[in-house]
Structures are given as structure tokens and as C-alpha cells.
Amino acid sequence: MxxxxxxxxxxxxxxxxxxxxxxxxxxxxxxxxxxxxxxxxxxxxxxxxxxxxxxxxxxxxxxxxxxxxxxxxxxxxxxxxxxxxxxxxxxxxxxxxxxxxxxxxxxxxxxxxxxxxxxxxxxxxxxxxxxxxxxxxxxxxxxxPGVLTDRPTVRVKELEDEALAVTRIAQPVMHPSENVVDVNYRMFIKSKVNSEIHEICETHKMRxxxxxxxxxxxxxxxxxxxxxxxxxxxxxxxxxxxxxxxxxxxxxx
Ligand SMILES: C[S@@+](CC[C@H](N)C(=O)[O-])C[C@H]1O[C@@H](n2cnc3c(N)ncnc32)[C@H](O)[C@@H]1O
Structure with missing residues (x-):
């Protein structure tokens, strides 16, 4: 894992x-x-x-x-x-x-x-x-029952501290026959020091x-x-x- x-x-x-x-x-x-x-x-x-x-x-x-x-x-x-x-x-x-x-x-x-x-x-x-x-x-x-009633949707979260500004996009893909949702996270991390942007992607599988x-x-x-x-x-x-x-x-x- x-x-x-x-x-x-x-x-x-x-x-x-x-x-x-x-x-x-x-x-x-x-x-x-x-x-x-x-x-x-x-x-x-x-x-x-x-x-x-x-x-x-x-x-x-x-x-x-x-x-x-x-x-x-x-x-x-x-x-x-x-x-x-x-x-x-x-x-x-x-x-x-x-x-x-x-x-x-x-x-x-x-x-x-x-x-x-x-x-x-x-x-x-x-x-x-x-x-x-x-x-x-x-x-x-x-x-x-809650997940199937109100299905996951794309969500965007923005956060920052003194050093970083982070934007996280969560894109769900449902696999209803497995009772699993792939939550595809894409994050953009911007340094406040030099404005460089680092991108990371992770998929979190959720049952x-x-x-x-x-x-x-x-x-x-x-x-x-x-x-x-x-x-x-x-x-x-x-x-x-x-x-x-x-x-x-x-x-x-
Ligand atoms: C959403 S985080 C929750 C962490 C913490 N319980 C909290 O409330 O902040 C899920 C955590 O589960 C851990 N995790 C997932 N599967 C695991 C496994 N099979 N064995 C040990 N840790 C696992 C991850 O590494 C991660 O730290």
C-alpha cells in the first residue's frame, strides 16, 4: 500500500x-x-x-x-x-x-x-x-447508504501556511460492483519563497x-x-x- x-x-x-x-x-x-x-x-x-x-x-x-x-x-x-x-x-x-x-x-x-x-x-x-x-x-x-445516496463529486480544497499554498483536486471514480471509490488526488504545491509549483498525484481507493x-x-x-x-x-x-x-x-x- x-x-x-x-x-x-x-x-x-x-x-x-x-x-x-x-x-x-x-x-x-x-x-x-x-x-x-x-x-x-x-x-x-x-x-x-x-x-x-x-x-x-x-x-x-x-x-x-x-x-x-x-x-x-x-x-x-x-x-x-x-x-x-x-x-x-x-x-x-x-x-x-x-x-x-x-x-x-x-x-x-x-x-x-x-x-x-x-x-x-x-x-x-x-x-x-x-x-x-x-x-x-x-x-x-x-x-x-450515504455514499450511494449522495455520490462523491469533484472537490477542490485550497489551503496555505507561511511557506506553501496548496490546491488539492479530488476526482472520484466509482466502482459500484466493488463498493469502492477511487479518489484521484491531484495537488499543486506552490512555494511562497520562489513561486515554484510541485505537482503530485495519488489515488486513494476507498471502500x-x-x-x-x-x-x-x-x-x-x-x-x-x-x-x-x-x-x-x-x-x-x-x-x-x-x-x-x-x-x-x-x-x-
Ligand atoms: C486518512 S489517514 C487517517 C490517519 C489518522 N487516523 C487520522 O485520523 O488523522 C489514513 C491512514 O491510514 C493508514 N493506513 C491505511 N492502510 C493501512 C494499513 N493497511 N496499515 C497501516 N496503516 C494504514 C495510512 O497510512 C494513513 O496514515
Whole structure:
């Protein structure tokens, strides 16, 4: 999986306005209601670690795993001396840390990056392998009914900081029989120092998921669904929901 290589360099700028603190607070409320007293968190697909740092401030010890060395470098640099944060390079489909965590999280569509049934089964099995009998697994994803109702369209995002002006064009191509959307990103990065423009292109394949297949995936890994809702709003899932969150537990023996 070779996405988040060049893209990673601009990730924090592109998502500068994303409310990671608010999202971590929301995840914290889910943990409080579903696994109160939880302390250790495994973040599968941690990216640049912004949720991790917010969760550490809320008292959690977080281990982050990511396949992108570039994203992990950003996470490690920002974590610097925080002893509550650890980072491991790995693939969410195969990583084995030989340790159980109170909570496993996988946020901002990491599960949607697992586009085949085999990838999804492997990623869910990884989560299950790192859970004890009282742990929960929280993940969000592109939600199938929402994506099919309000299909992805071309979007343009423009952002800048002191050094760079970035224009990102996202052009989606749907593959409805695979439940996958290719998001073709084209980015123009302009240096404010010498006006040079650098162009990068990356395709991010995204799988949109439906509740019955999620239930099947969880069953295969010895898990079950205990809660589902719209990400952040907590609303009941429906055709207007693009981003869903699922809370899963071990099936009772
Ligand atoms: C949209 S980013 C989300 C990052 C982070 N969770 C956040 O909220 O900012 C998706 C992340 O998933 C990681 N990722 C995708 N597939 C992966 C895999 N199979 N194993 C490990 N990391 C993966 C990417 O490298 C990237 O950092």
C-alpha cells in the first residue's frame, strides 16, 4: 500500500482545521459509556498522531501503528517526549504486538482504506487479536447508504501556511460492483519563497461499508456490534449519513 507517501508531507496542512480535539473528546465519551476505566489504546492507522496526542491529554496511553513511515515520522516528532505515546511501523492487516489493549481505535476512514474482503477481514482480526474480553473496538468508515445516496463529486480544497499554498483536486471514480471509490488526488504545491509549483498525484481507493457486511466481518473475528451511529453527531444511521462509527466487542464465549 503506497499511498500517504508524498501526500503525508502535506497531511497536517490539508487537515489543519479538522477538530481532532473534539473528535478525541467524542471518542472519550464512547469509551466512558462502553468501557469505563479503560486506559490503554491501540490506534490502527494512527497517521500523524493527532488523535493520540489529544487522547494522551485525556489520560490514555496510546500505541499508534501505521504503514506510512512518513506519517509515523510526523507522529513521532510531535509526540517527542510524551511517555504515554508509542509508535510502531506496521500494517493493520498483519501487525502483532503480543499485547492486549482496553480500546482499539481506527479513525478517519482507515477501515475504508482496506478495500478487499480479505483486507477487511485481516484488519478486523488484528483488532480482535489485541482485545481482551472487556475491550472495545471503535472504527469509523464511509457508510454505504450515504455514499450511494449522495455520490462523491469533484472537490477542490485550497489551503496555505507561511511557506506553501496548496490546491488539492479530488476526482472520484466509482466502482459500484466493488463498493469502492477511487479518489484521484491531484495537488499543486506552490512555494511562497520562489513561486515554484510541485505537482503530485495519488489515488486513494476507498471502500464504503454496509451494516450487514460489517456484522459478518465481526462474526468472523469473534466480535459483535454493540453500537452504531453517525460519526460525531450520534444520529441514527440513514441515507444521509456519509460517515458512520461502529463500536464492537468480543462475542461472549
Ligand atoms: C486518512 S489517514 C487517517 C490517519 C489518522 N487516523 C487520522 O485520523 O488523522 C489514513 C491512514 O491510514 C493508514 N493506513 C491505511 N492502510 C493501512 C494499513 N493497511 N496499515 C497501516 N496503516 C494504514 C495510512 O497510512 C494513513 O496514515
Amino acid at each position: 503506497s499511498v500517504f507517501v508524498e501526500y503525508a508531507r502535506y497531511y497536517d496542512l490539508l487537515y489543519r482545521d479538522k477538530d481532532y480535539a473534539g473528535e478525541a473528546a467524542y471518542v472519550h465519551t464512547i469509551i466512558q459509556s462502553c468501557a469505563s476505566g479503560a486506559r490503554s489504546v491501540l490506534n490502527l492507522g494512527c497517521g500523524s498522531g493527532r488523535h493520540d496526542r489529544c487522547l494522551a491529554e485525556l489520560g490514555y496511553e496510546v500505541t499508534g501503528v501505521d504503514i506510512s513511515e512518513e506519517m509515523l515520522t510526523a507522529a513521532r516528532n510531535a509526540a517527542a517526549v510524551n511517555p504515554g505515546l508509542k509508535y510502531v511501523h506496521g500494517d493493520v492487516r498483519t501487525v502483532q504486538l503480543e499485547k492486549k489493549f482496553d480500546v482499539v481505535i481506527s479513525l478517519f476512514h482507515v477501515m475504508s482504506y482496506q478495500t478487499t474482503n480479505a483486507d477487511l477481514m485481516a484488519a478486523v482480526a488484528t483488532a480482535a487479536d489485541h482485545m481482551h474480553s472487556k475491550s472495545i473496538f471503535i472504527f469509523d468508515c464511509w457508510y454505504g 464504503y461499508l454496509f451494516v450487514p457486511e460489517i456484522q459478518l466481518l465481526l462474526t468472523g473475528a469473534g466480535l459483535e456490534l454493540s453500537r452504531s451511529e453517525e460519526w460525531l453527531t450520534g444520529a441514527r444511521l440513514g441515507c444521509a449519513s456519509w460517515n458512520a462509527v461502529f463500536v464492537c466487542r468480543k462475542r461472549p464465549a
